[in-house]
Amino acid sequence: MSNHLMNTYARQPVSFVKGQGALLHDKDGKHYLDAISGIAVCSLGHAHPAISEAICEQSQTLIHTSNLYQIDKQQQLADKLCALSGMQQAFFCNSGAEANETAIKIARKYANQKGISNPKIIVMENSFHGRTLATLSATGNAKVHEGFFPLVQGFVRVPFDNVEAIKTLENDADIVAILVEPVQGEGGVHVPKAGYLTALREICDRNNWLLMLDEIQAGVGRTGKWFAFQHETIKPDVMSLAKALGNGVPIGASLVSGAAAGILVPGNHGTTFGGNPLACAAALAVINTLEVHNYVEHVAIKGQQLLNKFKDALAGTDNVVDIRGKGYMIGIQLKQPCGELVAKALARGVLINVTRGDTIRLLPTFVMTQEQTETLVTVVAELVKEFAQTNA
Ligand SMILES: Cc1ncc(COP(=O)(O)O)c(C=O)c1O
The missing domain is CATH 3.40.640.10 (Type I PLP-dependent aspartate aminotransferase-like (Major domain))
Structure with missing residues (x-):
């Protein structure tokens, strides 16, 4: 790592070399599902033709x-x-x-x-x-x-x-x-x-x-x-x-x-x-x-579905305070600070963000496929449940 960058960011230990749709690829060829879109920037995914x-x-x-x-x-x-x-x-x-x-x-x-x-x-x-x-x-x-x-x-x-x-x-x-x-x-x-x-x-x-x-x-x-x-x-x-x-x-x-x-x-x-x-x-x-491609209507429908999927997948998980959002802007608030989940999700090939210390923030790309959506819900729900067990 260069010593010549100002120390203004707490970065994850990964560098991406290319992207395609909702996926990013690192130097070693591992791919990651991008559920943060460069913080609500790459809504149309990566390398959109x-x-x-x-x-x-x-x-x-x-x-x-x-x-x-x-x-x-x-x-x-x-x-x-x-x-x-x-x-x-x-x-x-x-x-x-x-x-x-x-x-x-x-x-x-x-x-x-x-x-x-x-x-x-x-x-x-x-x-x-x-x-x-x-x-x-x-x-x-x-x-x-x-x-x-x-x-x-x-x-x-x-x-x-x-x-x-x-x-x-x-x-x-x-x-x-x-x-x-x-x-x-x-x-x-x-x-x-x-x-x-x-x-x-x-x-x-x-x-x-x-x-x-x-x-x-x-x-x-x-x-x-x-x-x-x-x-x-x-x-x-x-x-x-x-x-x-x-x-x-x-x-x-x-x-x-x-x-x-x-x-x-x-x-x-x-x-x-x-x-x-x-x-x-x-x-x-x-x-x-x-x-x-009518993406705005797509986000309205798919966003509501995604929110419901998270509510279903996390129903009864007692460290979840709230699951909320609009469209493809979703927050899952937990009882405890949960910043460590970012690295855990990264290890499982999913890019998420935690904001305000205790809220998982998801800002997926609009081009995320149905299969990728299922992966996102499964991985995040598993992480939240594991976190609930270790913090019980
Ligand atoms: C609501 C809102 N306003 C302003 C900004 C600042 O934008 P920028 O980082 O492009 O200066 C952000 C960035 O996260 C934001 O979310």
């Missing part, structure tokens, strides 16, 4: 020109994302944190226009929004803050899925926006009660606040809708996307609508790489592939 072809073709034509010029593919991608979401405009960047930074800047500029000099954004406990200074400050996890004080000011924190807590802030004239994940991912896969986003929309409308949804993990089909807010009949003012949008080619997007549209003007914001022809060609191919 349509994505590879789009990347190859674009790289042989034009990779980058900069935002000093018109970029046709960027305009096509903005049109497509707006058509799918009902949003009005898009700004393209390179990661989730950057998409959320854009959202936070939009909220600040919106406040500025209203003459509010110390604006506040309501954010949630247990949330995750990224690792830049503003996005880590918005994040509701003390471990992410540790060592980086002073944090960026202007965030007010309330419990997730608690409308009443937000209502108590309605008379604070400095509040300008709510930033929330429609399903919390890193925080342990928490799906709010039906009607939560609708209630937040109403509160935002009543107070002229922006409703800003972080769909970086939950968006682009992952929950069985193109965007998780579409499980309700509302529309946000700002939506952040990244992760699955490029199936591994880095791209983020900030989409705006209503009061948030038109806030950023030349000179306010920018990025060198954001929305370059290569990234946009990949994202267009991702969306086209999702559409052509």
Whole structure:
């Protein structure tokens, strides 16, 4: 192992040399079922021919020109994302944190226009929004803050899925926006009660606040809708996307609508790489592939089935606190910290993740076959049961 990498990750002792569909292969030829998709990125699996072809073709034509010029593919991608979401405009960047930074800047500029000099954004406990200074400050996890004080000011924190807590802030004239994940991912896969986003929309409308949804993990089909807010009949003012949008080619997007549209003007914001022809060609191919194969509907149906399979397989296992999720975003919460299960699953050829210490998080690829689904359920259920016995 190189000593020249910064020590920022606790990595598993495996390196993959190639992938195909829902499988990854290591140097020794062992294959692994990928049930984490590069943390909700490679939804279409690995080496998907349509994505590879789009990347190859674009790289042989034009990779980058900069935002000093018109970029046709960027305009096509903005049109497509707006058509799918009902949003009005898009700004393209390179990661989730950057998409959320854009959202936070939009909220600040919106406040500025209203003459509010110390604006506040309501954010949630247990949330995750990224690792830049503003996005880590918005994040509701003390471990992410540790060592980086002073944090960026202007965030007010309330419990997730608690409308009443937000209502108590309605008379604070400095509040300008709510930033929330429609399903919390890193925080342990928490799906709010039906009607939560609708209630937040109403509160935002009543107070002229922006409703800003972080769909970086939950968006682009992952929950069985193109965007998780579409499980309700509302529309946000700002939506952040990244992760699955490029199936591994880095791209983020900030989409705006209503009061948030038109806030950023030349000179306010920018990025060198954001929305370059290569990234946009990949994202267009991702969306086209999702559409052509009806993957979003597939995830809605298969996700519910997968959740039920886990509930059946783990029924009566007494260290299971909860099995929850939406689409292909599933959390199995145990009574004890269970980080050791990641290495145990790896040894059995399955890639899983544990988040918040006690929750197995599964974010499978949309291309996982029925047989692979059975393998996933069998291996994870066995691991959880063995773990229950050794921790009884
Ligand atoms: C909900 C959410 N927001 C933001 C981010 C940050 O995205 P990135 O790592 O691309 O900066 C993540 C990453 O896990 C995320 O899950």
